[in-house]
Amino acid sequence: MYGVGILKGLGVTIRHFFNTYVEDLRYVGKKLNSTQEFERRQGAGSSGIYTVQYPEEKIAVPERFRFVPFLVVEDDDHPERPGHDWCTACGICAKVCPPQCIWIVRMEDPVTKRPIPQPEAFFIDIDICMNCGFCAEFCPFDAIKMDHDYELADYDRTGVHIHDKDKLSKPFSYWRSIAPTTAWEEAVDRGGWEHIDIIKQKQKTGAPVAKPGAAWDSPYVPPIVPVKEEAPAEAAATGVPAAGAAEAATAATEMPVEDAAKEERRKKREAALARKHAKEQDGEG
Amino acid sequence: MTDQMIAPVRPETVDIDAAIGILKERFPDAVKDDTREGYGGVIVERGQLVEIATVMRDELGFDYLSSATAVDYLGIEDSMEMVYHAYRTTGGSPLVFKAQTPRENSSVPSLIDIWPGVDFQEREAYDLYGIAFPGHPNQKRILMWEGFNGHPMRKDWKEAYYEEEHKPFDSRWPKGMVRRAEELNVYGKNVEYPADFDLSRLSDDTESSLYAGMGLGVNVEALDNTDELKTDRLVVNLGPHHPSTHGVFRMVVTLNGETIETLEPVMGYLHRNHEQIGERNAWLYNMAFTDRLDYICSMSNNLGYALAVEQLMSRGMRYTPPTYRAEVIRVLMVELTRIVNHLWAIGFLLNDLGAFFTPALYAIAEREKILDFFEATAGSRLMCNYMRFGGVFKDLPERIHSTASLLNDKVRDFDTMQYITELITEALPRAVDELDRFLTDSEIVKTRTIGVGYLPAETAIAYSAAGPLLRGSGVAYDVRRAEPYSIYPELDFDVAVRYNGDIYDRYLIRIDEMRESLRILKQILPRLEHTKGESFFAGNKAVYMPRVALGEAYGRVENPKGELGYYVVSQGDPKGPQNPWRYHVRAPSFINLTALGQMCKGQKVADVVAILGSIDIVLGETDR
Ligand code: SF4
Ligand code: SF4
Numbered sequence: 004m005y006g007v008g009i010l011k012g013l014g015v016t017i018r019h020f021f022n023t024y025v026e027d028l029r030y031v032g033k034k035l036n037s038t039q040e041f042e043r044r045q046g047a048g049s050s051g052i053y054t055v056q057y058p059e060e061k062i063a064v065p066e067r068f069r070f071v072p073f074l075v076v077e078d079d080d081h082p083e084r085p086g087h088d089w090c091t092a093c094g095i096c097a098k099v100c101p102p103q104c105i106w107i108v109r110m111e112d113p114v115t116k117r118p119i120p121q122p123e124a125f126f127i128d129i130d131i132c133m134n135c136g137f138c139a140e141f142c143p144f145d146a147i148k149m150d151h152d153y154e155l156a157d158y159d160r161t162g163v164h165i166h167d168k169d170k171l172s173k174p175f176s177y178w179r180s181i182a183p184t185t186a187w188e189e190a191v192d193r194g195g196w197e198h199i200d201i202i203k204q205k206q207k208t209g210a211p212v213a214k215p216g217a218a219w220d221s222p223y224v225p226p227i228v229p230v231k232e233e234a235p236a237e238a239a240a241t242g243v244p245a246a247g248a249a250e251a252a253t254a255a256t257e258m259p260v261e262d263a264a265k266e267e268r269r270k271k272r273e274a275a276l277a278r279k280h281a282k283e284q285d286g287e288g
Numbered sequence: 289m290t291d292q293m294i295a296p297v298r299p300e301t302v303d304i305d306a307a308i309g310i311l312k313e314r315f316p317d318a319v320k321d322d323t324r325e326g327y328g329g330v331i332v333e334r335g336q337l338v339e340i341a342t343v344m345r346d347e348l349g350f351d352y353l354s355s356a357t358a359v360d361y362l363g364i365e366d367s368m369e370m371v372y373h374a375y376r377t378t379g380g381s382p383l384v385f386k387a388q389t390p391r392e393n394s395s396v397p398s399l400i401d402i403w404p405g406v407d408f409q410e411r412e413a414y415d416l417y418g419i420a421f422p423g424h425p426n427q428k429r430i431l432m433w434e435g436f437n438g439h440p441m442r443k444d445w446k447e448a449y450y451e452e453e454h455k456p457f458d459s460r461w462p463k464g465m466v467r468r469a470e471e472l473n474v475y476g477k478n479v480e481y482p483a484d485f486d487l488s489r490l491s492d493d494t495e496s497s498l499y500a501g502m503g504l505g506v507n508v509e510a511l512d513n514t515d516e517l518k519t520d521r522l523v524v525n526l527g528p529h530h531p532s533t534h535g536v537f538r539m540v541v542t543l544n545g546e547t548i549e550t551l552e553p554v555m556g557y558l559h560r561n562h563e564q565i566g567e568r569n570a571w572l573y574n575m576a577f578t579d580r581l582d583y584i585c586s587m588s589n590n591l592g593y594a595l596a597v598e599q600l601m602s603r604g605m606r607y608t609p610p611t612y613r614a615e616v617i618r619v620l621m622v623e624l625t626r627i628v629n630h631l632w633a634i635g636f637l638l639n640d641l642g643a644f645f646t647p648a649l650y651a652i653a654e655r656e657k658i659l660d661f662f663e664a665t666a667g668s669r670l671m672c673n674y675m676r677f678g679g680v681f682k683d684l685p686e687r688i689h690s691t692a693s694l695l696n697d698k699v700r701d702f703d704t705m706q707y708i709t710e711l712i713t714e715a716l717p718r719a720v721d722e723l724d725r726f727l728t729d730s731e732i733v734k735t736r737t738i739g740v741g742y743l744p745a746e747t748a749i750a751y752s753a754a755g756p757l758l759r760g761s762g763v764a765y766d767v768r769r770a771e772p773y774s775i776y777p778e779l780d781f782d783v784a785v786r787y788n789g790d791i792y793d794r795y796l797i798r799i800d801e802m803r804e805s806l807r808i809l810k811q812i813l814p815r816l817e818h819t820k821g822e823s824f825f826a827g828n829k830a831v832y833m834p835r836v837a838l839g840e841a842y843g844r845v846e847n848p849k850g851e852l853g854y855y856v857v858s859q860g861d862p863k864g865p866q867n868p869w870r871y872h873v874r875a876p877s878f879i880n881l882t883a884l885g886q887m888c889k890g891q892k893v894a895d896v897v898a899i900l901g902s903i904d905i906v907l908g909e910t911d912r
Binding site: 005006007008009011012014015016019041042045046047048052055060061062063064065066067068069092094095097098099100101103105106107108109118124125126128131133134135136137140141149165180181183184 | 455456457459460461462463464465466468469569572573574576577646650653657660663664665666667668671673681682685686688689690691692698699700701702707708710711714715722725726727728729730731732733734832833
């Protein structure tokens with residue numbers, strides 16, 4: 004009969020419509036936004052529409068997620084060489100980068116002109132970077148890694164889109180916090196938590212090497228701290244993301260997590276409002 | 289629902305070597321073996337090309353011309369050549385033949401009368417290499433605009449941002465001289481027009497001059513004819529900026545009332561000289577660039593390129609083929625990609641029919657779940673860059689897991705195998721069934737699509753149509769069966785085929801193919817369990833500068849949109865820089881468009897958008 008097909012199709016539409024609310028009704032009174040609930044509604048078997056309120060809420064990206072790379076440096080509280088680059092300026096990442104957006108200046112001994120395995124300067128043009136991940140994949144020193152911070156939009160691309168070494172450097176503990184499994188696998192490959200050169204040195208002298216055991220047991224384990232987002236204005240002003248992150252981290256560990264979350268949200272709201280006011284006033288003036 | 293592929297018996301079914309033997313016997317002076325190191329097939333005297341091609345098609349049964357492209361051997365042989373890959377629609381390997389021409393005043397006779405499917409490909413070769421094709425009725429630029437000077441795929445052509453012949457560039461390390469690319473190109477200083485280009489045309493905005501200069505198939509006289517009584521003949525531009533064109537694509541349509549008289553596709557708005565970039569690149573780099581071709585199916589783009597280069601590498605020393613687990617993971621990924629693509633294609637076909645976004649959203653809701661899996665495995669949802677020569681980037685993760693790095697993050701944690709099992713056995717079949725229930729019987733869909741955009745089987749073959757477009761016309765040709773690769777021979781699935789050759793059948797075939805893909809995926813799951821823990825990569829680790837043997841290779845895969853082929857040539861100093869000499873993409877979206885004009889002739893203007901939607905093109909691949 005003519006029209007039956009359309010009615011069948013409309014049946015699908017109406018079921019979709021109700022499905023969305025069935026879920027809500029079933030969980031009425033319970034906290035819909037809890038972690039378990041989110042997981043269930045994002046799982047393979049979920050149905051109905053569920054909206055994540057970006058940018059207020061964000062879906063945490065999986066470990067292998069790759070965005071513009073960063074350089075790994077030692078933590079500030081590293082016993083032997085705090086803040087030291089992991090990069091040895093070997094140049095492989097620059098050679099393997101498809102759009103050729105990495106520039107490295109290798110350090111040189113001012114007197115003998117012999118190369119020193121350290122980067123004097125390191126630039127990545129994030130406008131050109133295609134987030135392919137080759138640099139991180141092929142770096143033999145685990146010194147360049149793909150970041151998870153995907154909010155790099157700017158009002159002016161000419162000034163800030165070539166990231167220099169300061170901007171690129173992030174502590175090793177940050178890498179462990181965003182990609183615990185991968186960092187652990189890499190440490191197993193290296194034979195210890197530390198930079199491959201340090202491990203080799205220690206092996207030579209017979210000093211104990213911090214080994215990544217199954218339970219992450221090791222004499223020196225960089226603390227894993229949740230890294231908070233900084234307000235963009237601050238980041239631009241200080242230009243040292245590592246320090247800001249560490250500060251935020253201590254604050255976070257002191258407070259219970261939920262309070263911290265609330266506090267964080269409140270701060271952000273205020274910051275956003277302040278920016279908005281500032282802009283409005285600019286506009287009027 | 290699907291028919292088993294039945295290979296019709298043809299008297300002329302002889303294998304490739306015997307076919308070459310016959311050709312050499314018939315044309316002893318004009319057909320020679322290609323004896324260069326690593327090359328195959330025959331070199332054909334260009335004077336007799338048409339004659340020989342006719343024999344190939346009519347007597348030897350090579351009815352399907354998959355790819356025709358040019359190579360510039362500047363500095364090696366100082367000649368250019370056209371390379372053709374002809375297949376039989378009954379399956380089997382290609383007959384590769386080449387016609388050489390000097391670089392100056394280069395010309396090769398057009399094969400458009402034998403295989404009309406070379407139409408756009410010859411125009412592309414004319415555009416990018418400057419080879420003339422006497423006999424081609426419409427020889428003009430296709431990707432570049434007519435005010436472009438030079439032929440950008442020639443080896444001596446330099447782009448505006450030219451730095452060095454090959455990557456990696458020396459300026460990057462150890463003395464990185466950071467600089468923006470645009471500093472190399474002072475805007476305005478590099479624009480040159482061809483000598484015969486009439487600049488005043490750019491400011492003349494009368495309609496007739498507009499179309500006259502573009503060399504479109506528009507009867508300018510008829511437009512200008514003001515003496516007579518005006519008829520309803522009208523030229524309409526659909527696109528380039530129009531949501532129904534799936535990107536920046538333009539169709540110039542001549543209408544008689546509501547009926548289409550001619551349709552001329554205009555493309556190239558997204559052209560970025562992908563192949564030229566690929567030839568500056570090293571072998572591995574291109575993997576990341578293939579993601580950007582058909583950006584909905586990056587996984588299967590990767591696979592095609594990996595297969596082509598692996599073919600070359602396998603002729604060299606120290607080559608280990610991909611492990612079994614690597615192949616299993618590859619098939620898992622490309623079949624999931626097929627579902628992603630078909631969901632997308634059906635959703636947006638309905639958009640084109642006017643069912644705005646409800647079907648599209650239902651379709652892509654499930655796609656999200658697949659993309660989540662891609663993201664957790666390869667690191668990106670669309671630009672997967674996942675395959676490597678000899679395997680894949682990384683094994684499947686133990687868990688699809690995210691840690692919150694910001695306090696307002698939403699975290700998830702699933703067991704990967706459980707997640708994809710649920711996806712493959714429950715969520716996706718449910719979604720496909722639902723789409724089927726939602727649309728297949730709908731009288732509106734049927735009225736709009738049945739009998740519209742008809743493409744008969746012979747025309748589809750002649751026009752080198754591929755993928756759902758070809759199979760929807762009743763030709764059971766699927767590269768996975770016709771020239772199997774990876775582990776497809778051991779998998780049990782049917783080649784979906786429909787016989788009516790209209791939009792409705794192209795829609796149905798996508799539903800069928802999704803069901804077949806799910807069948808394959810269900811066989812993949814136990815294989816994944818079996819091979820757990822085995823190596824996902826041949827050898828120790830991917831190398832960033834693989835050694836590639838000299839020669840040519842053509843790797844092709846059945847992409848969701850049709851046959852995707854990569855023609856790669858490795859030439860030059862084996863100890864020198866390792867870059868492809870030639871990197872060509874046989875893009876299904878591009879070649880499928882050849883038949884668009886045919887399909888639209890005599891249809892109503894409202895159907896054009898639906899017909900285009902039923903081909904399912906993506907401009908990243910069409911324009912390259
Ligand atoms: S490959 Fe690693 S160690 Fe070498 S220059 Fe790049 S970041 Fe530094
Ligand atoms: S992610 Fe790719 S494009 Fe970006 S810097 Fe690394 S290698 Fe280069």
